[in-house]
Amino acid sequence: MEADEQTAAAGVTPSKRAMGDAASHGGSDPLEGHTSKTMDQSLTELRTHAVEMGGLVIDQVSSAVKALLERDLRLAELVLSREPLVNDYESRLDRDTLTFIALQQPVASDLRATRAVARVALELERVGDESKKIARFATKAGAASDHDPVVAVARYLRHMAGLSTAMLRSAVRALDEASPALAHEVLALDKELDAEFATAIRQLMSFVMEDHQFLRATIDTIFALKGLERIGDHAKNIAEQVLYMVEGELPGRKGA
Amino acid sequence: MSTILDPQTATQPRQAATMQGETRAQGSDTPSLSIVMEDRKASRANPAKASADKLNFWYGANQALKNINLVIPEHQVTALIGPSGCGKSTFLRCFNRMHDLQADTKYEGAITLRPDNVNLVGPETDPIEVRMRIGMVFQKPNPFPKSVFENVAYGLRLRGINNKTELAERVEKALRGAAIWDEVKDRLNDSALALSGGQMQRVCISRALATEPEILLFDEPTSALDPIATAKIEELITELRQRVTVLIVTHNMQQAARVSDFTAFMYLGELVEVDATSKIFTNPSKKATEDYITGRYG
Numbered sequence: 001m002e003a004d005e006q007t008a009a010a011g012v013t014p015s016k017r018a019m020g021d022a023a024s025h026g027g028s029d030p031l032e033g034h035t036s037k038t039m040d041q042s043l044t045e046l047r048t049h050a051v052e053m054g055g056l057v058i059d060q061v062s063s064a065v066k067a068l069l070e071r072d073l074r075l076a077e078l079v080l081s082r083e084p085l086v087n088d089y090e091s092r093l094d095r096d097t098l099t100f101i102a103l104q105q106p107v108a109s110d111l112r113a114t115r116a117v118a119r120v121a122l123e124l125e126r127v128g129d130e131s132k133k134i135a136r137f138a139t140k141a142g143a144a145s146d147h148d149p150v151v152a153v154a155r156y157l158r159h160m161a162g163l164s165t166a167m168l169r170s171a172v173r174a175l176d177e178a179s180p181a182l183a184h185e186v187l188a189l190d191k192e193l194d195a196e197f198a199t200a201i202r203q204l205m206s207f208v209m210e211d212h213q214f215l216r217a218t219i220d221t222i223f224a225l226k227g228l229e230r231i232g233d234h235a236k237n238i239a240e241q242v243l244y245m246v247e248g249e250l251p252g253r254k255g256a
Numbered sequence: 257m258s259t260i261l262d263p264q265t266a267t268q269p270r271q272a273a274t275m276q277g278e279t280r281a282q283g284s285d286t287p288s289l290s291i292v293m294e295d296r297k298a299s300r301a302n303p304a305k306a307s308a309d310k311l312n313f314w315y316g317a318n319q320a321l322k323n324i325n326l327v328i329p330e331h332q333v334t335a336l337i338g339p340s341g342c343g344k345s346t347f348l349r350c351f352n353r354m355h356d357l358q359a360d361t362k363y364e365g366a367i368t369l370r371p372d373n374v375n376l377v378g379p380e381t382d383p384i385e386v387r388m389r390i391g392m393v394f395q396k397p398n399p400f401p402k403s404v405f406e407n408v409a410y411g412l413r414l415r416g417i418n419n420k421t422e423l424a425e426r427v428e429k430a431l432r433g434a435a436i437w438d439e440v441k442d443r444l445n446d447s448a449l450a451l452s453g454g455q456m457q458r459v460c461i462s463r464a465l466a467t468e469p470e471i472l473l474f475d476e477p478t479s480a481l482d483p484i485a486t487a488k489i490e491e492l493i494t495e496l497r498q499r500v501t502v503l504i505v506t507h508n509m510q511q512a513a514r515v516s517d518f519t520a521f522m523y524l525g526e527l528v529e530v531d532a533t534s535k536i537f538t539n540p541s542k543k544a545t546e547d548y549i550t551g552r553y554g
Contacts, residue, residue: 033552105510107537110550248539 054172086128156200335516391464397456399448454485
């Protein structure tokens with residue numbers, strides 16, 4: 001039940017699955033319809049766990065940024081306390097995909113889906129790490145002031161958090177629904193995130209030139225911004241894994 | 257599904273994805289991730305050793321093969337997979353004219369053997385000649401009730417080789433080629449039927465190799481063997497392709513994946529798809545192939 005709340009909160013409820021546009025593979029759900037029900041069940045479970053993990057991780061990102069912006073120490077602590085859960089998900093998915101490969105010997109789309117789940121778990125775990133760093137910064141940032149680098153780029157932090165979580169959400173939904181269209185949405189958003197990052201850095205540079213006092217906090221803020229930019233890259237990697245899972249080719253490599 | 261998560265901070269703006277998506281044109285992003293499985297390059301096709309062209313085959317009124325077009329690359333392993341009754345064994349047996357032993361069968365089209373372009377299934381072609389050039393190994397080890405030596409020497413004697421030294425040399429070479437020499441070198445005069453299943457099968461492979469065929473056909477060569485004997489045969493098949501072109505029918509998909517360079521999927525007498533094995537088992541082009549190899553068939 002809690003899991004349902006979690007994933008619903010992040011907008012990535014594991015859904016009835018629609019098969020994107022992979023014409024050659026057709027069918028209703030690409031991962032179901034095996035003669036062996038164990039195969040169906042294991043694959044669905046793997047993917048469901050990855051989607052749940054996605055829900056948790058997305059919440060970690062937005063909570064960490066919120067904690068930083070609002071100087072909400074308790075929220076920052078919550079993020080830090082949930083970090084081991086993210087790691088648990090990752091090691092569990094790592095173990096489960098390995099067991100699934102060993103016992104069921106998946107091939108073709110099944111093999112690609114299995115690999116996608118393992119890689120997605122790894123990417124999400126790294127997103128979790130970035131959230132942890134932002135939350136840790138939030139715990140030591142102290143009270144907000146007029147001369148505060150976080151305040152100076154608050155607009156960008158908020159926007160980048162929105163963008164990166166939107167990318168993650170689409171990427172995880174793309175995995176859930178095996179949807180290339182959603183995956184392509186993620187790829188398209190990454191440039192905007194990179195542009196925001198560049199602008200935020202310029203803003204910080206003028207800030208620190210005016211006031212050297214906050215050099216330490218400025219560096220931490222740069223790390224936070226960089227973390228959000230990296231989260232976008234992880235979302236992009238997830239989207240690419242989904243495209244490989246559904247289409248059998250990575251974007252830009254078709255017919256290669 | 258149960259989990260321990262308890263997020264109280266669910267404040268995701270749900271419209272974010274759509275909002276951001278709309279403000280952004282469908283930019284073509286260059287993926288930084290450039291690690292793609294390139295190993296299909298490893299399975300580039302050699303020149304053809306044989307090719308089936310518009311091959312049809314009938315058992316009486318029942319058409320078992322329908323317009324098969326397939327190139328068999330030289331010195332590579334081509335695996336034929338498909339459900340029972342799909343025609344893969346029928347296709348394999350066309351290569352050495354085994355169907356001729358059965359009444360009321362009919363070939364149409366051609367299987368052309370290189371380099372001399374003889375049509376293996378042409379009525380003008382002598383099946384005995386064909387079988388001299390195309391060896392076959394069956395599902396169940398079927399050595400003759402003779403000694404190990406005589407089993408392997410049999411085909412050579414048929415060809416008029418009676419010189420003892422030459423026979424001994426060629427038998428040894430064939431037994432070594434089938435990776436069984438060390439196990440039988442002291443038992444050459446024992447009955448081949450006294451060997452284990454895996455050993456018998458390798459004696460049968462030696463028997464086929466002794467006459468130096470150009471193509472070696474394997475029809476489910478390991479389905480009667482235990483995993484260790486199977487591994488030995490598979491290893492042998494991998495080695496054999498240095499010397500001979502291999503065509504193998506197998507129900508064991510993992511075996512096809514392990515030993516072959518190319519995999520052909522057949523269904524209801526038709527060739528559905530043929531491609532590099534690495535391609536077939538990671539990203540087949542046809543839905544029927546995908547359904548079969550992932551266990552969604554039937």
